[in-house]
Amino acid sequence: KSMKILVATEKPFAKKAVEGIREIVEEAGGELVLLEKYTDKAQLLEAVAEADALIVRSDKVTAEVIAAARRLRIVVRAGAGYDNVDLAAASERGIVVMNTPGQNSNAVAELAVALMIFMSRNRFTPGTGSEIQGKTLGIHAYGNVGRLVGRKGKALGMNVVAYDPFLSDPAVFEADGVRRVGSVEELYKTADFLSLHIPATAETKGSIGYDLLMSMPKGATLVNTARKEVIDEEGLMRALTEREDLKYVTDIAAGNQAALDEAFGKRVFATPKKMGAETAEANLNAGLAAARQIVDFFRTGNTRFQVNK
Ligand code: 3PG
Structure with missing residues (x-):
């Protein structure tokens, strides 16, 4: 069964970034599942249940989300700050959490x-x-x-x-x-x-x-x-x-x-809505880095950018 990589972004990436992520995931034999602009936590809880890997932005990855993610092995916050991820809950399940420092x-x-x-x-x-x-x-x-x-x-x-x-x-x-x-x-x-x-x-x-x-x-x-x-x-x-x-x-x-x-x-x-990382370039850099880090983690076990070591 191919690995499922869920991109869950309440504030979506630019289209080019999503296309690039898809390419990296499919090239590696994985399947991309896209959950954009979701309005209800229940949507994330449902989508994450089948995911092996998760890419998020400022989306809240709470203990409840982790508990619902039965197959999850890695979460990558495409960006710098990972205060939106419950590290303790992830660590307890042995889930690797990474960020993509410098990309945005x-x-x-x-x-x-x-x-x-x-x-x-x-x-x-x-x-x-x-x-x-x-x-x-x-x-x-x-x-x-x-x-x-x-x-x-x-x-x-x-x-x-x-x-x-x-x-x-x-x-x-x-x-x-x-x-x-x-x-x-x-x-x-x-x-x-x-x-x-x-x-x-x-x-x-x-x-x-x-x-x-x-x-x-x-x-x-x-x-x-x-x-x-x-x-x-x-x-x-x-x-x-x-x-x-x-x-x-x-x-x-x-x-x-x-x-x-x-x-x-x-x-x-x-600003009306947080927009610091809202550029095409930042979306592309952070999104692709997240996808590459996941593929590399599954292939070689590389945990270079892990933040819950
Ligand atoms: C970050 O920590 O990378 C920035 O705050 C960007 O957050 P965003 O992906 O929600 O725009």
Whole structure:
């Protein structure tokens, strides 16, 4: 019996990416099952029951989904953040979970730059704005996306500083002409623009709030293309209230976004739907990488990108 690879994407990949995934799967003798734009969890539970492998985006792979997936051996999150997958539930069943690091990073980095310019030009409404050239760009976490934002910031004439608690090799920062700072406090204190690139984990959830925001320079903008969960929303609300010069722009609407929009008008902005990785290129890169990683896993046992080792 041929292996069944389920692509379950509430927010579908571009058509070209799906075609490419199909080619890789069928070439390997597998069968592609496509569940796009599903609206009900029950559809995913039903589809996953027969799947040997699963490709998702931000789709929630909960313990319930894992329990329904009787034959499942591997889940690949086509993208970077895997906070949508219940790793403990997968590990308990011996299911391998992977991501596709770096594959959609440039799309997210370009959006971060776009959001900075958008905010410094009054959200493209009349009136005098400001330039990003000469300003200090702080990058919180210097991974695949952070590095690309850093390099783009340098190219745009920004002074770039970065902090990454898991990256102590100074050469990585030096290679990009980026100044490494030793603490999160030091980073926020100097950043006219602060671009967030931390994952949502038990440690980071709710970690960006009142104190860090209040420490930022006059007129600073917090740019969030990471996850809404890392923000302490109550603290954000309080800081924006007390500091009329601060701005917040995000690709992932806050839980209290309507209240933020209402209270702060042009100083805040959220994209209508998370779109950081929504480019044809990112879809293709991440989608094909996911399919290749699955085929390689079944063929050779390669677990290079496993995140639940
Ligand atoms: C990621 O973690 O890769 C990004 O947040 C993209 O998420 P998406 O596939 O849901 O657009």
